[in-house]
Amino acid sequence: MKGYYFITDARLSRAGNVSDVQSALAAGVRVVQYRDKWADDAALIAEARLLRRLCQGAFFLINDRVEVALAVGADGVHLGQKDLSCREARRWLGAGKIIGITVNTMEQALEAARQGADYLGVAPIFATHTKPDAGAPAGLRLLREVRRRVNLPLIAIGGINQDNAPAVIAAGADGICAISAVVTRPDVQAAISGFQRLFG
Ligand code: TZP
Ligand code: MG
Numbered sequence: 001m002k003g004y005y006f007i008t009d010a011r012l013s014r015a016g017n018v019s020d021v022q023s024a025l026a027a028g029v030r031v032v033q034y035r036d037k038w039a040d041d042a043a044l045i046a047e048a049r050l051l052r053r054l055c056q057g058a059f060f061l062i063n064d065r066v067e068v069a070l071a072v073g074a075d076g077v078h079l080g081q082k083d084l085s086c087r088e089a090r091r092w093l094g095a096g097k098i099i100g101i102t103v104n105t106m107e108q109a110l111e112a113a114r115q116g117a118d119y120l121g122v123a124p125i126f127a128t129h130t131k132p133d134a135g136a137p138a139g140l141r142l143l144r145e146v147r148r149r150v151n152l153p154l155i156a157i158g159g160i161n162q163d164n165a166p167a168v169i170a171a172g173a174d175g176i177c178a179i180s181a182v183v184t185r186p187d188v189q190a191a192i193s194g195f196q197r198l199f200g
Pocket of ligand 1: 134160
């Protein structure tokens with residue numbers, strides 16, 4: 001999971017989810033998370049099916065909705081603290097699927113690891129307007145602490161841009177996700193490539 005991790009955001013996007021995912025794949029992104037809190041079920045499943053077909057060379061994960069992940073044959077899900085627990089999601093998905101869990105504290109990180117998460121989203125690292133209910137910025141301190149105590153891939157998210165990303169990687173992130181710093185840009189592929197280059 002080294003590198004830039006892409007999450008869709010239809011509200012912030014200039015070009016739309018499908019175009020953004022194509023740009024992400026063209027930039028060599030290995031993980032795509034389909035996150036749409038606003039579409040109705042039919043639209044969500046239809047777009048998820050389309051993106052599933054596009055993401056052949058990348059892992060395709062669904063935010064929140066385990067039943068949608070099952071319906072479209074996604075590679076897994078990404079869940080927050082208010083969603084289904086990791087343990088319950090595993091029951092639905094089985095051992096072969098990827099489950100990522102967002103954590104905002106060390107306790108949550110240890111619990112997600114105990115429940116068998118495959119990777120952790122550590123969030124929000126910095127203040128963000130993209131997810132108003134993301135909670136207080138965890139800062140690089142939490143990222144360093146989780147890095148020390150949890151042996152799972154860590155994806156850092158929340159307020160990350162080209163300027164602060166090097167410090168986030170230095171603090172131990174395996175992957176970084178930046179939404180607004182990518183999907184609001186006129187050239188999404190170039191923006192992602194800029195983040196990818198930070199991984200050498
Ligand atoms: N989860 C925690 S923070 C966040 C999500 C989905 C939003 C990150 O967006 P941005 O624009 O990169 O701050
Ligand atoms: Mg969620």
